[in-house]
Amino acid sequence: MVRINSKLRQAVGFNPTKKSHGMEVHEMCRKIKENQITLPLYQRDVSWTLKKAVDLLDYQLFGKAPVAPISINEINIVDTENMVSQISFIDRELISNDKILNKHLSVVDGQQRLTTNFKCYINHPDFVNIVLDVSASKFKIIESSPTNYQIPVGILLNENAQLLENYLTERGLLAKLYPLLINVRSKMHNYNYTINVADDLTEAEQIEWFEILNNAGSRVTKIQMTFSKLKVKDFDIYTEYTLPFKETFKSFGVEELFSPFTTNVSYPIAALNPAYEVIVKKRNHNTNYAPIPSDTKEDILIKLDVSKLREIIALTLKSLTLTLEFLDNYDSLNDIDRVDYISYVIGFFTYSGVDSIEELPQSLTNELLNWVTTVNFNNQTNSSRRSIFNDLLSKTDEIYQTN
Template identity: 55%
Template sequence: MNVNKQLLAAANINPTKNSSQDYIFALCENIEKNELTLPLYQRDLSWTLKKCVELLNYQLLSKSPISAISINIINNTDPEYAVPQVSFIDRELLPNILRGQMSVVDGQQRLTTNYKAYCNHPDLKNVVLDLGKGEFVINTESVRRNQIPVGILLNKDESVLIDYTNQHGVLSGVLSSLLQIRGKIKTYQYTINFATDLSEEEQINWFEVLNNAGSRVSIIQMRFSKLKAHGLDIYTQYIHPYGNKVSVK
């Protein structure tokens, strides 16, 4: 009896062994260095500010870990094979893909939220840790005495937090507590599931299986994203400006 060769090859591969854990701050550093990027077909950010706050609170307060992220390691950098990569947030097209490049198949929204806190991005300017309520909240007014902006608390540079507490005397008395809270998030670990040299079709299939509850990436969204390779960024040139006008109204 003949056994399909592809079946035998698949039986010799156990992808569940290709997993590890890494700290949030280490992942953010990889994003900053463009060592951790996004495949060109990935759609733009979709999370609301409320959703970002929910993630931050889950990481801070929940007794269970966050779900894993999925990364494709690019070893075959042949332009005819490797999917073009873009940076996080501004979606700048990378001119070259280096061997070992880490490409996020699933986890863009979570990683971007953490990275925005890490670099004190203006998108999170209204997110603060409320020490009285014991959670992150959205505050569109002046920061209160018992609140600290997330971009200060979780800034990549710890001295930014220390300087802020020195400038706001009431917080200097709870600096040790703030450092403890910061330390938890800094050393919070994400489980990472790795695959190597997946084709674009295989990556999309992986994403859709992981998001079978309804986060299917539409063909239109992928085509919009791919226009970046031809010098047209549909998100920054059209969608974002229009969205800003709508939100102002």
């Protein structure tokens, strides 16, 4: 006798692809603006570069195949116990449960593509340097004011068509460019995305779906999931910490050190360890609090009072700035090919207690420069990397005691 599991019978009787449908870009953007399309709390921040955004816009205008579908969880049952809290696009504001109505759309996969289109729709300042170059027939990133043949995307694709007409009229280009550009605008706004829809997924089901969709790329990490819970306490790890962390790297021209997705999250969180030990543990160092991904303490950090966590973040960001200033001042920054060097020196400055690089004694400055040029992180075990950090911290004892 062959037993047939009832789950198999249920599976063949349900085809989720029957719920897939199309939605135009302008309609999705309108819904995003009105918070009818939102993000689940666990979604990370926007990570696409301007180049990625330009590539998408070019593909939507010139591509010969559709862009990949958007995956959405449709919320029909507002179950405050089991439903994933929702946040808005870009500013990541928490959405009150009483604003989530029947058939509310929560984006499981597609945030970066939707955000790109939405930033054009609202003329977001992030996109001020992206233009459609009609002479080159492509979207571009420019560094100066646009020429007459370069139309800012925030004007071209804005929700208000009058902005485009006014822009061209002011430059005497209405008769020459308006007929073509209104067709470009129409195509981009009416571009149709396939929407794959699931109903009332639990958090675990959403994560599973997301990770299957992204099995060759980004994964929702445990760190992300843990810190996302703090949003309900009006704390967003992305806007308050990881984004300023990455922007500081960018301001010194070393943002390429954060190109891998896992580095974007794990290294900034690991960099909080020294400040936690200084502020909470009163400079009592434990070997497994090194600034390495395997030693991240998200489970401990989220149990802190938010004001204490913000104090730790402020000290870490201050130490990051001191680190990059120090390395840049002594021409060592361009020689660094791993984020580990910066993470460790962050810990050094955190433990040292100095407020400026000028406060470092010359002997300690020389020791730190020598450490940067001689330490080797390649093929090191976690134990070895912890020992390297311990040795580096020992150099701060003298200056800390002096202060």
